[in-house]
Amino acid sequence: MSPESPVVELVGAGFAYEDGPPVLDGVSFAVPRGRAMALLGRNGSGKTTLLRLLSGGLRVGRGRLLLDGEQVSYDRKGLTRLRTTVQLVVQDPDDQLFAASVEQDVSFGPMNLGLPREEVRARVAEALEALDIVALADRPTHLLSYGQRKRAAIAGAVAMRPRVLIMDEPTAGLDPHGQERLLEALARLRAAGTTVVMATHDVDLALRWADDAAVLSPQGLRTGPIAELLADDALLDAARLRRPWGMAVAAVLRAQGLLDEGAAGPRTPEELDAWVAAR
Structure with missing residues (x-):
């Protein structure tokens, strides 16, 4: 398998819920592999459905799901192989956390794989460290803050050592500090080789964080470099997304002759402050 080939892939996939119209067609x-991808689209565009198809939570109605170029079978063996490679973290952590303590919750997945106890302990310790919640290991899950519950839910997925981590609106409901801590944790996971896919409504976050984008609109799905897709006003209008703050600022700076054509502009207010201070 070449480094450029996708880890997981949907090919001509379609899906409809019972007695409903197609959500994806x-x-x-x-x-x-090795990239950070933002999945963007309006409410009801099919983002969550797409994530669940990729992780095996839903079965494609037509088309194929491939893992390392091989079609996934939906039997126990095939789904185990998929779920040890691709892990989904849902939007509401309370839909994912169920054990009495953080450590017990994070250990559930590795224990279900039948791993030796020492291997389970190592994976739990690794996941707690990656999400910066080692101090919360013995904390009852119902006593965690919302941001802590988010990171505990992600730690449970990370303990499976997936090659692809898929998250549905992971920053929703977090305050700015909570968002920063989560992004720091994701940076550590990426540095360790994890491919990350994030569904989000936040175009500013997507531009700042992602390498690539996948935009769902009524015309279908478009993928490509994040800066290229989020500069396409027609695509943004179709997907009911606004232009990112950083791109709007860069356009003003270029119009005033302050930023060279093609040069990357500031993506956040903090980067704008640094850019001004450096001039």
Whole structure:
């Protein structure tokens, strides 16, 4: 398997819920290894459905789901192989956390794999460290703050040592400090080799964080470099997304002759302050 080939991929995938119209129809979507990808689209565009198809939580109605280029079978063996490679973290951590303590919750997945106790302990310690919640190991899950519950839910997925981590609106409900801590944790996971896919409504976060974007609109799915797609006003209008703050600022700076054409502009207010101070 070449480094450029996708880890997981939907090919011509379609899906409809019972007695409903198609949510996705003929969608092809590849998750490139080693990249950070933002999945963007309006409410009801099918983002959550797409994530669940990628992780095996839903079965494609038509088309194929591929893992390392091989079609996934939906039997026990095939789904175990998929779920040890691809892990989904849902939007509401309370839908994912169920054990009495953080450590017990994080250990559940590795224990279900039948791993030796020492291996389970090592994975739990690694996941707690990656999400910066070692001090919360013995804390009852119902006593955690919302941001702590978010990170505990992600730690449970990380303990499975997936090659692809998929998250549905992971920053929703977090204050700015909580968002920063989560992004720091994701940076550590990426540095360790994890491919990350994040569904989000926050175009500013997507531009700042992601390498690539996948945008769902009524015209279908488009993928490509994040800066290229979020500069396409027609695509943003179709997907009911606004232009990112950083791109609007860069356009003003270029119009005033303060930023060279093609040069990357500041993506956050903090980067703008630094840019001004450096001039």
